[in-house]
Amino acid sequence: MNSAPNQHAMGMLIRKLESIATLSKKERQAIERLPVRIHNLDARQDIVRDGDQPTHCCLILDGWACRYKLLSEGKRQIFSFHVAGDIPDLQSLHIQTMDHGLTTLTNAVVAFIPHESLRELTARHPGLAAVFWRDTLIDAGIFREWLISMGRRSAFEHVAHLFCELYLKLQAVGLAGDHRCPLPITQTDIADALGLTPVHVNRVLQEMRGRTLITLRSQMLVIQAWDELLQVSEFDPTYLQLEKRAAR
Amino acid sequence: MxxxxxxxxxxxxxxxxxxxxxxxxxxxxxxxVRLSDDHNDLAGMWFLEAGFGRVVTTELALFADIDKAQSWIEQRLAHAA
Structure with a gap:
């Protein structure tokens, strides 16, 4: 299947980039002209594996994905969750060999963008190169927050922090509102991301429900006490560097 | 032991x-600790709530019954010996 421009797909990328930066009309048009190949993937399907040398980047159009690494005895560490508009393997544009894997967590639709086209785009539009750079810097900021949670937050605070982050990220690209957001991942996924056991995650979720901070039903997270959740996890959204932040 | x-x-x-x-x-x-009904599929299983020394682990240690939990702990301690 050949690559071809796809306005809908690139609309997702533009929406994401405009959540963290301002794009000019010319830059938006250049993105819209990027050739892509669309793929439908099943849940739990690898997109890129540890050690691969991909020739394209993967833009998520629908569904959830995560970066991860496998350790011995089946242990898995998830580094980040990704939703529509994200390019989780953007680093492969400048770092040849993947040092982790990228997999879908749900059924997903993705668009592969050839490295060559992205290189041409960023060479012609240095403003866009800066926006992609900004995105990877924000990514690093998110890693710092995850590190703080991993090392210094209790399980309860850690889960609360993750929920605040996911809600704001989804809201920024129009996938959440009114303190409700989709959460189509399992307790084991959450545990693997937070370095907890599923038993601890389940206990935390029960306690959050018991304190009427959240409800979690049919893969929909409803945050009933946003301010309290922010407070308990000492959540400061500055690190997400969102241009338009509506939630408070 | x-x-x-x-x-x-x-x-x-x-x-x-x-x-x-x-x-x-x-x-x-x-x-x-024996997991309560709150844990659905895992209810009734024995969970390593805390381990000390050689019994410390970062993995999920869950056992169908207390004998299996004890065998696992014995194995960990045997490796130490």
């Missing part, structure tokens, strides 16, 4: 309160 169990109630902040202290040669090596 012989393991000795002592029933205990554990404040896990959940309904998982029924536990066993596990001693090896008189020293506390682990705290096991």
């Amino acid at each position: 012989t393991l000795r169990l002592q029933p205990v109630q554990v404040a896990t902040g959940s309904y998982d309160v029924d536990g066993q202290l596990v001693f090896a040669d008189g020293l506390l090596v682990a705290v096991l």
Whole structure:
């Protein structure tokens, strides 16, 4: 299947980039002209594996994905969750060999963008190169927050922090509102991301429900006490560097 | 080495309160907790709530019954010897 421009797909990328930066009309048009190949993937399907040398980047159009690494005895560490508009393997544009894997967590639709086209785009539009750079810097900021949670937050605070982050990220690209957001991942996924056991995650979720901070039903997270959740996890959204932040 | 169990109630902040202290040669090596019905598929299983020394692990240690939990703890301690 050949690559071809796809306005809908690139609309997702533009929406994401405009959540963290301002794009000019010319830059938006250049993105819209990027050739892509669309793929439908099943849940739990690898997109890129540890050690691969991909020739394209993967833009998520629908569904959830995560970066991860496998350790011995089946242990898995998830580094980040990704939703529509994200390019989780953007680093492969400048770092040849993947040092982790990228997999879908749900059924997903993705668009592969050839490295060559992205290189041409960023060479012609240095403003866009800066926006992609900004995105990877924000990514690093998110890693710092995850590190703080991993090392210094209790399980309860850690889960609360993750929920605040996911809600704001989804809201920024129009996938959440009114303190409700989709959460189509399992307790084991959450545990693997937070370095907890599923038993601890389940206990935390029960306690959050018991304190009427959240409800979690049919893969929909409803945050009933946003301010309290922010407070308990000492959540400061500055690190997400969102241009338009509506939630408070 | 012989393991000795002592029933205990554990404040896990959940309904998982029924536990066993596990001693090896008189020293506390682990705290096991029986998972409550809140855990759906995992209800009734024994969970390593805390391990000490060689019994410390970052993996999920879940056992269908208390004997399996004890065997696992014995194995960990045997490696230390």
